[in-house]
Amino acid sequence: MTIIAIEGLACVGKTSAATMLADTIRGARLIEEVMPNVVASVCSAGPFAGAFYINDLWKASCAEQVATANQICILDRYYVSTVSHYLARRGAKCDVAEEMEVARKIIGDYYLGVPRPDLWIYVVSDPEEAWERYCRLRVVDSGSEWASREGTLRIHAAMHAMLTTQEIGNVLSIRSEANIRADALLGAILNIRDN
Numbered sequence: 001m002t003i004i005a006i007e008g009l010a011c012v013g014k015t016s017a018a019t020m021l022a023d024t025i026r027g028a029r030l031i032e033e034v035m036p037n038v039v040a041s042v043c044s045a046g047p048f049a050g051a052f053y054i055n056d057l058w059k060a061s062c063a064e065q066v067a068t069a070n071q072i073c074i075l076d077r078y079y080v081s082t083v084s085h086y087l088a089r090r091g092a093k094c095d096v097a098e099e100m101e102v103a104r105k106i107i108g109d110y111y112l113g114v115p116r117p118d119l120w121i122y123v124v125s126d127p128e129e130a131w132e133r134y135c136r137l138r139v140v141d142s143g144s145e146w147a148s149r150e151g152t153l154r155i156h157a158a159m160h161a162m163l164t165t166q167e168i169g170n171v172l173s174i175r176s177e178a179n180i181r182a183d184a185l186l187g188a189i190l191n192i193r194d195n
Contacts, residue, residue, distance in 0.1 A: 001117070002072045003063050003073045003075065003115055003116070003117045003118050003119075003121075004021065004073070004074045004117060004118065004119045004120075004121060005048065005075040005078035005080070005117040005120050005121070006018045006074065006075065006077070006120075006123065007077065007080045007081055007120060007122055007123070007159060007163060008122060008123030008125060008151075008159070009120055009123075009125055009130040009134075009155060009156055010134050011130060012123045012125040012130050012133070014076055014123050015076050016177050017121060017123060017174070018030055018032075018075075018076040025072050025074075025186070027071050027072070028071060028072040028073070029066050029072070029073050029074065030074045030076065031059050031062045031063065031073060031074065046134065052081075052082045053082060053110065056078060056079045056082055056114070057090050059078060060115055063115045064115060066168065067115075073096050075117070078117065079111050080159060080162050083103050083107065084155050084158040084159040085155060086106065087099055087102065087154070087155075087158040088151050090102075091173070096157070098162040099158060099161065100162070100165065103158070103161075103162055104167075116169060117168045118169070118170065119169075119171075119172060120163060120168060120169065120170065120171045120172070121171075121172050122159075122163045122172070122173045123175075124160075124175055125154035125156075125175070127155075128149075128153075130156070131152040131153075132150065134153065171177060
C-alpha cells in the first residue's frame with residue numbers, strides 16, 4: 001500500500017492536487033478533509049480541537065481499509081495540519097527546537113499506531129499570500145484562533161518545521177504558485193512504491 005498525505009496552509013491548492021492525483025491514478029482512493037457526521041462538541045480528545053483529531057483517526061482507519069486492496073490512498077490533510085494548528089494556538093512561546101519536541105510528543109502520544117504516509121506532498125506557499133487568498137475566498141471567523149494573519153504565520157512556521165525534518169519521512173515539496181503537474185507527482189510516487 002502507498003499512503004500519500006497532502007499538507008499546506010488553507011487555500012493553497014491541497015484539494016486541487018489531491019483531486020488531480022486521484023483522477024490520474026487508476027484505483028486511487030481519495031480521503032477528503034471532513035469525516036461524515038463529526039460533531040465538534042462531542043469530540044474532545046487531548047489538546048486538539050476534537051473534530052480535527054477524530055477526523056485524523058477516521059482517515060487512518062480508512063487508509064488501513066484501503067491497504068487490503070493494495071490501493072493508493074490519498075489523504076487531503078492529515079496529522080501534520082492538526083499538530084501545526086495546535087502549536088499555533090499555543091502562540092510563539094518557545095523556539096523551533098522546543099516546538100518540534102512538543103510535536104514529537106503529541107505524535108507519539110496521540111498518533112501511536114496510525115498509518116504513517118509513505119509520501120508527504122507539501123504545498124509550499126508564502127504565508128502572507130496564503131492569508132490574503134484565505135481572506136478573499138472565505139468568510140473569516142474572527143472568533144477562530146487560527147483565522148488571523150498572525151495565526152497563519154504561526155501555522156506556517158510549525159508546518160514548515162515539521163515537514164522539513166528528516167524524521168517525518170519522504171517529502172515532496174511543490175510551490176502553490178506552480179502549475180501542479182500529474183506526471184511529476186506520479187514519478188515521485190512510483191519512486192516511493194519501488195523502494
